[in-house]
Amino acid sequence: MEHLQPVSLMKAKIAAFLIAGFLPVISLFAAPPSHTAWDNLLKRNVTADGKVNYKAFIRDSVELNKYLKLLSDNAPDASWSANQEKAFWINAYNAFTVKLIIKYYPIKSIKDIAGKVPFVNTPWDIKFIKIGKETLDLNNIEHTKLRKKFNDYRIHFALVCASKSCPILLNAAYTPEKLESQLDAQGRAFLKDTKRNQVSAATPKVSKIFDWYAMDFKKGTSSVIDVINKYSDVKINANAKLEYLTYDWTLNE
Numbered sequence: 380m381e382h383l384q385p386v387s388l389m390k391a392k393i394a395a396f397l398i399a400g401f402l403p404v405i406s407l408f409a410a411p412p413s414h415t416a417w418d419n420l421l422k423r424n425v426t427a428d429g430k431v432n433y434k435a436f437i438r439d440s441v442e443l444n445k446y447l448k449l450l451s452d453n454a455p456d457a458s459w460s461a462n463q464e465k466a467f468w469i470n471a472y473n474a475f476t477v478k479l480i481i482k483y484y485p486i487k488s489i490k491d492i493a494g495k496v497p498f499v500n501t502p503w504d505i506k507f508i509k510i511g512k513e514t515l516d517l518n519n520i521e522h523t524k525l526r527k528k529f530n531d532y533r534i535h536f537a538l539v540c541a542s543k544s545c546p547i548l549l550n551a552a553y554t555p556e557k558l559e560s561q562l563d564a565q566g567r568a569f570l571k572d573t574k575r576n577q578v579s580a581a582t583p584k585v586s587k588i589f590d591w592y593a594m595d596f597k598k599g600t601s602s603v604i605d606v607i608n609k610y611s612d613v614k615i616n617a618n619a620k621l622e623y624l625t626y627d628w629t630l631n632e
Contacts, residue, residue: 408458411555414470416446418552429539429547431632437481447474454511461529462555468524469537469553472517475508479517480541480630488628489541503540532595532606533562535588536569543627544575544586566610577624578613584622 420443424435436443450471455464476489479502483492492502499505501518508515515524517540525534539548546569553561569586570576577584589596589603596606603621608614615621 408456409453411455411459411463411467412449412453414446414466414552414554416442416449417470417474420446421548421550421552425548425550427550429550429631431477431541431548431630433477433481433484433630433632436477437484440481443474443478443481447478450474451509451511454513460555462558465525465529465531465534466553466555466558468520469534471508471510472520472525472538473548475520476517476539476541479505479507486630488630490628526595530598531562532592532598533566535592535595536565537562539631541631543629543631544624545631546575546588547572548631563610570607570611575624576607576611578607578611578615580614580616581619582622583607583615583619584624587623587626589621590623 420436420439424432424439426432450467455467459467479492480486480489483495486492489502492505493499496502496505503517503521506514506516506519508517508520513519521534521538525531525538536546537549537553539545546565549561549565551561570578575586583604585607589607593603596603604615604617604619
């Protein structure tokens with residue numbers, strides 16, 4: 380450094396100090412956790428058409444708990460991309476739902492859990508999910524971490540409330556790299572499934588999800604019918620009236 384002029388030398392020292400000062404801050408940002416463990420559990424315990432083997436998940440509870448701990452210890456931060464965060468919260472919702480079911484299994488419906496926990500009206504209000512410094516319930520994940528933050532109605536094709544009328548539980552983890560194609564594929568599968576939607580041009584009978592979350596599907600210039608037509612092989616007439624199927628809350632096993 381001897382050849383530098385005094386001013387240049389001072390600038391170099393200041394630059395080195397600033398770089399050194401920022402390095403600890405940069406290191407505070409953690410990379411998103413791997414969802415491989417969840418992917419393995421899903422492939423082992425969920426069929427291609429979304430039937431869940433909760434007894435097998437009970438046998439695999441040690442592995443499941445390790446994955447949930449991984450999520451708990453690696454909360455999303457400002458360095459994550461939108462798809463990294465979305466994949467995290469979708470996987471968290473589905474994995475913690477499985478955790479809730481196996482805790483009270485055998486049950487006929489997730490709704491049966493409400494009567495087993497004091498001071499809560501629904502199983503989605505049970506605060507049993509620890510992520511970073513927050514203690515959350517399933518509603519917090521769906522409505523605050525996903526719906527409020529991301530303008531993406533496709534999350535409703537991916538979140539699974541352990542019921543037969545829900546979209547099927549994908550037997551693979553959602554990953555940031557594949558998330559766009561995974562969500563679109565889930566939308567197409569959901570609309571094609573006649574147990575959950577019966578799409579026709581003039582008399583469509585569709586999931587109550589399209590009624591409950593109509594405002595999500597209508598965001599922008601879309602209508603609910605526009606969204607359905609985007610993912611359905613059968614197209615609904617623009618002037619058709621949607622009828623909503625009765626929701627079956629029976630366990631998706």
